[in-house]
Amino acid sequence: MLTAYRGDRVQNDGSQSIMSINPDELSGFFMVKRIVLLFLLALFLTQSFASQPHHAKNGIAVSEQRIASQVGIDILRAGGNAIDAAVAMGYALAVVNPCCGNIGGGGFMTVHLANGKNLFINFREKAPLHANRNMFRNEKNKSTKGYLAVGVPGTVLGLDTALQNYGTLSRKQIMLPAIRLAQKGYILTPYEARQLAQFRDDFREQPDVAAIFLKNGQPYKAGDRLVQRNLANTLAAIAEQGPSVFYKGWIAHTIVDSSKKHGGILTLKDFAQYNVKETALIECHYRGYLLITAAPPSSGGIALCEMLNILESFPLAQWGYRSAQSIRTIVEAMRYGFADRNRKLGDPDFVNNPVDQLISKNYARQLSKEIQKSHFAPQHEAITFHETTDTTHYSVMDNKGNAVSVTYTLNGFFGARIIAGNTGFFLNNEMDDFATKPGEPNKFGLVQYDKNSIEPGKRPLSSMTPTIVMKEGKIVMVLGSPGGPRIISSVLLTLLNVIDYDMTLQQAIDAPRFHYQGQPDFIEIEPFAFDFLTQKQLQYYGYYTSQQNNWGAVEAIRVDSNTGTFTGGNDSRRPAGAAIGY
Ligand code: DON
Numbered sequence: 111m112l113t114a115y116r117g118d119r120v121q122n123d124g125s126q127s128i129m130s131i132n133p134d135e136l137s138g139f140f141m142v143k144r145i146v147l148l149f150l151l152a153l154f155l156t157q158s159f160a161s162q163p164h165h166a167k168n169g170i171a172v173s174e175q176r177i178a179s180q181v182g183i184d185i186l187r188a189g190g191n192a193i194d195a196a197v198a199m200g201y202a203l204a205v206v207n208p209c210c211g212n213i214g215g216g217g218f219m220t221v222h223l224a225n226g227k228n229l230f231i232n233f234r235e236k237a238p239l240h241a242n243r244n245m246f247r248n249e250k251n252k253s254t255k256g257y258l259a260v261g262v263p264g265t266v267l268g269l270d271t272a273l274q275n276y277g278t279l280s281r282k283q284i285m286l287p288a289i290r291l292a293q294k295g296y297i298l299t300p301y302e303a304r305q306l307a308q309f310r311d312d313f314r315e316q317p318d319v320a321a322i323f324l325k326n327g328q329p330y331k332a333g334d335r336l337v338q339r340n341l342a343n344t345l346a347a348i349a350e351q352g353p354s355v356f357y358k359g360w361i362a363h364t365i366v367d368s369s370k371k372h373g374g375i376l377t378l379k380d381f382a383q384y385n386v387k388e389t390a391l392i393e394c395h396y397r398g399y400l401l402i403t404a405a406p407p408s409s410g411g412i413a414l415c416e417m418l419n420i421l422e423s424f425p426l427a428q429w430g431y432r433s434a435q436s437i438r439t440i441v442e443a444m445r446y447g448f449a450d451r452n453r454k455l456g457d458p459d460f461v462n463n464p465v466d467q468l469i470s471k472n473y474a475r476q477l478s479k480e481i482q483k484s485h486f487a488p489q490h491e492a493i494t495f496h497e498t499t500d501t502t503h504y505s506v507m508d509n510k511g512n513a514v515s516v517t518y519t520l521n522g523f524f525g526a527r528i529i530a531g532n533t534g535f536f537l538n539n540e541m542d543d544f545a546t547k548p549g550e551p552n553k554f555g556l557v558q559y560d561k562n563s564i565e566p567g568k569r570p571l572s573s574m575t576p577t578i579v580m581k582e583g584k585i586v587m588v589l590g591s592p593g594g595p596r597i598i599s600s601v602l603l604t605l606l607n608v609i610d611y612d613m614t615l616q617q618a619i620d621a622p623r624f625h626y627q628g629q630p631d632f633i634e635i636e637p638f639a640f641d642f643l644t645q646k647q648l649q650y651y652g653y654y655t656s657q658q659n660n661w662g663a664v665e666a667i668r669v670d671s672n673t674g675t676f677t678g679g680n681d682s683r684r685p686a687g688a689a690i691g692y
Contacts, residue, residue: 163616163677166691170676171195172665173504176688177296178202178211179680181287182506183690185279192512193221193276194284197269199504200516201288201345204265205338206296207686208323208536209305209523210502210592213344213356215538216264217501217518218404219272220391220576222585224511228402228578229276232387233268233518234569235261235540239383240375243563246546253546254553255312257374259526259539261570262384265518266348266356271386272514285349292345292534295337299686303332309524318529319536340534357381361533368530383567389458394469396422397609399586403577404517405465407457410575412468413447413598418605419474420446420481426610432640434647440606441626441633441653442481444599445488448556448627451598456561457569463561487652500524501592503576505667507585507676513667515576517590517597522553543570554594557629573597579605585669587615591681593662596634599625600662608668615668615679623661634658663687 164170169192171182181202182195190198196219203211216235222228238261246253253259273284298306306313307329313319320327322338330336347355355361362381369376391402392411396418403411420443429436455463467473501519519538520526526539545558552558554573562571573595579587587608591600600623607618622639626632632654640648645655663681667689670677678689 163614163679164689164691166676166678167674168509168692169195169507170667170678170689170691171199171504171506172667172678172680172687172689173199173203173207174502174663174665174681174684174687175203175207175211176686176690177206177291178504179688179690181291182504183692184287185284186506186508187692188279188283190279190284190508191224191277191510192506192508192514193272194279195506195508196504196514196516197273197277198284198287199506200265200269200518201285202291203502203504204535205288205291205341205345207502208338210500210520212263212518212520212525212536212538213265213348214263214525214535215518215520216261216540217268217516218408218572218574218576219268220402220404220515220578220590221272221276222402222511222513222578222580223276226583228391228393230389230391230405231268231272232389232405232407232569233264233271234407234572235264235538236380236384237261237541237544237564237566237568237570238375238380239377239566241541241564241566243565245564246541253542253544254522254539255526256528257369257372257376257526257537259541260369260374260376260528260537261540262376262380263356263538264384264386267353267384267386268518270353271388275388281352282349285345289342289345289349292338292342295335298330298332298334298336300332301685303330303334305523306330309527312524312527316528318531319527322529322534338534340532342534343532344534357384364533365530365537368528372528392465392469394419396605398581399609400580401577402580404572404575405458406455406463406571407569408572408574409451409455410573410598410601411577412455412463412465413451413573414575414577414602415469416450416474417443417447417598417602419469419471420477421606422471423475423478426606427612431611432644434644434651437624437633437640437644437648438485438487438651438653439481440602441624443477444602444626445628446477447598448595451571451573452556452558452628454561456563456571460565460568461561485651501574501594501597503590503592503663503665505588505590505665505678507588507667507669511585513578513585513588515578515588515590517574517576517592519574519592540570543572544568551629555627555630556595575601577601581671584671586671587666587668589664589666591662591664595627596623596625596662599623600664604664604666615666615677619664619666619679620682624655630656632656636661665689
């Protein structure tokens with residue numbers, strides 16, 4: 111019996127309950143009365159779902175899609191722990207956040223268990239066994255679109271590994287909400303409808319995609335219900351048969367057949383051999399806080415720790431929030447972090463990563479001294495690029511002391527923009543995260559080298575940074591973000607905002623961001639990140655800025671160390687999201 115989830119709770123998405131009323135039912139007085147009530151309800155829901163922090167005592171779930179957050183809370187209320195909730199949210203986001211939530215991609219899960227153990231689950235995609243380092247050298251766009259771009263997906267085995275090892279509920283219970291959401295559909299918010307509309311031309315190119323994500327060839331509109339029957343069947347098969355149906359059964363066969371038909375190199379062996387790894391985390395201290403964060407093949411944790419270690423030498427708070435001096439220092443810390451990221455890191459199953467050196471306080475002290483030597487910016491050649499934001503992060507905690515921080519991705523929006531046959535889900539384009547053309551920028555402008563070159567079975571280097579922050583043995587924050595390389599700076603700035611600048615969680619998340627990665631040689635800024643005079647001062651020292659759109663979305667939790675109360679913060683940049691607690 112699948113009793114854990116009350117599917118009707120989907121109605122907690124206010125727009126859903128409003129839109130599901132059939133207008134034919136309304137007449138005369140009742141019609142007027144219902145319109146007034148609906149208006150009041152809509153007003154209440156708009157107010158209550160604005161990105162306001164949510165406070166709770168028993169459990170909290172935060173994601174960029176409120177229905178998925180509600181699924182997490184329903185699982186906690188049904189007696190599940192934070193790991194159960196995180197797995198259920200992972201599947202739910204695969205339905206209600208199809209750009210980014212996924213079963214056709216991969217990611218990382220950072221966990222603190224109530225028994226004090228910290229763990230890291232690596233379910234990053236792998237290069238197919240027929241891949242080779244030169245496969246994209248003379249190809250344009252093939253690492254971002256179509257079957258050659260696809261890495262062997264890890265999400266299904268990753269979520270299942272977490273559930274089997276650390277969850278308490280059954281796979282069927284956990285997956286029921288996602289299956290129902292796919293079967294019955296969910297109501298698209300204006301933000302989500304606009305996102306789907308942006309990709310209409312790509313969807314039109316693929317009949318298997320168009321059949322689901324276009325309505326009679328046209329984009330869905332806000333208020334429309336998006337039903338995903340094929341995805342529901344796929345999820346039901348996984349719920350029933352476990353990951354074997356994905357990696358050895360009809361799902362693997364369908365993907366491999368479609369890949370062969372369309373010039374891809376995926377084989378059944380790639381799927382059968384896919385494995386998930388549980389490894390040690392990256393740990394570092396910043397001003398008395400302990401961070402537990404992502405290990406390779408993500409660069410995120412190492413780069414974050416390197417930057418924080420450098421910044422610990424400087425009195426950022428005393429210099430003032432967004433003063434030219436503090437911005438310049440943070441930018442220089444980012445410069446070193448990204449330079450090391452791009453040259454020195456790769457999949458630890460294939461290359462040696464100098465982790466201890468990169469996150470050592472000694473190394474950071476040397477770099478801090480370099481930063482102090484001159485206030486002028488070193489010059490690089492400018493490289494331009496187009497940035498997108500299309501991964502997703504979510505955070506969840508229960509009242510037993512378990513905390514889970516997950517970032518998972520298809521890489522680009524809707525991944526490689528392909529769906530194999532009747533599987534119903536997008537496949538990733540994670541091959542582009544390798545150094546596909548060493549020394550040349552990828553889609554995020556990252557210029558990477560040999561350690562991250564393509565090899566059969568290797569996992570591409572990532573920037574995903576699911577993080578948990580602790581003090582004196584207690585959790586104080588859970589956070590992470592999408593945003594490609596900007597993931598690292600989004601997490602960094604959110605932490606600085608809380609720790610150095612004493613902001614509330616919501617202020618810290620919503621504050622305009624900036625990012626610097628060496629190449630391109632300008633500081634990417636969100637509108638209003640710096641005031642005019644500060645920009646002029648920075649220019650004097652040789653730091654130029656460029657305003658960019660599409661920033662990551664930090665979905666985070668903070669815990670009050672005195673009362674144990676959770677505060678959840680959904681990034682205001684993601685109006686479909688919510689922090690929900692109970
Ligand atoms: O693993 C990575 O670093 C990238 N594939 C993440 C992509 C991402 O965050 C997209 N959003 N901008």
